[in-house]
Amino acid sequence: MDAGRRRLSSPAVAVAAILLFPLFFGSQPAAAYGGMTALQKHAAFFDRDNDGIVSFSETYDGLRALGLGAGLSSLSAAFINGALSGKTRPFEEIFTKHAMTVPDALTSDELDKMLQANRKPGDYSGWVGASAEWKMLYRLAKDKDGLLHKDVVRGVYDGSLFAKLVKQRRSEENQA
Structure with a gap:
């Protein structure tokens, strides 16, 4: 594969897509997603045990399932759950x-x-x-x-x- 035709599955692109997905699709009507907003579906993917809370290990497992390596999944899960969870943590x-x-x-x-x-x-x-x-x-x-x-x-x-x-x-x- 030549440099001009690289696959878009690099870890950086994957992480950017995961983090930016809600920004681009989070305001779509819930009806367009089977009763769930895109942001809800985004979070539901990572909520492996369906308890409404996305833990560090669930974020890590979700990123691994998407094809990210162990190191990048660990760093990304730490960032996502550390920096972003305060804004989304349940009550x-x-x-x-x-x-x-x-x-x-x-x-x-x-x-x-x-x-x-x-x-x-x-x-x-x-x-x-x-x-x-x-x-x-x-x-x-x-x-x-x-x-x-x-x-x-x-x-x-x-x-x-x-x-x-x-x-x-x-x-x-x-x-x-």
């Missing part, structure tokens, strides 16, 4: 750090403490926005004991909570 940490009464749920006081602990200095609009969003969610989705459960919060991220709340509201209106 598990919220419950680990702040759910003291019930391990998978937040009380109103725990929610307030979580909001306060996660404030960024000087980001007043962020404080107001986060407080408004979380308190609205708490008001709409807490259970009869005043607990906001982890699975309910997860429903915000996957969109299932909204349909559930509408159905619940309609049921309550029909009973009244």
Whole structure:
């Protein structure tokens, strides 16, 4: 094979494609991808155990499955999971750090403490926005004991909570 006709399967091209895929295709309509956005499909490829969390080993295994070598897969997985995971990490940490009464749920006081602990200095609009969003969610989705459960919060991220709340509201209106 001559230099002018190199294959495009070099590790650098593969890593660039993996990292840039969501930027180019992440805004496509979900319907175009069988109900999943391109970014969701991208992440699902790497989520080998389908638990919603892409671990270092899953990233590594996915990169190896794509044909990258062990060294580049290790470096890339370290970068992806180290540098990018903070932006995409699920909300598990919220419950680990702040759910003291019930391990998978937040009380109103725990929610307030979580909001306060996660404030960024000087980001007043962020404080107001986060407080408004979380308190609205708490008001709409807490259970009869005043607990906001982890699975309910997860429903915000996957969109299932909204349909559930509408159905619940309609049921309550029909009973009244």
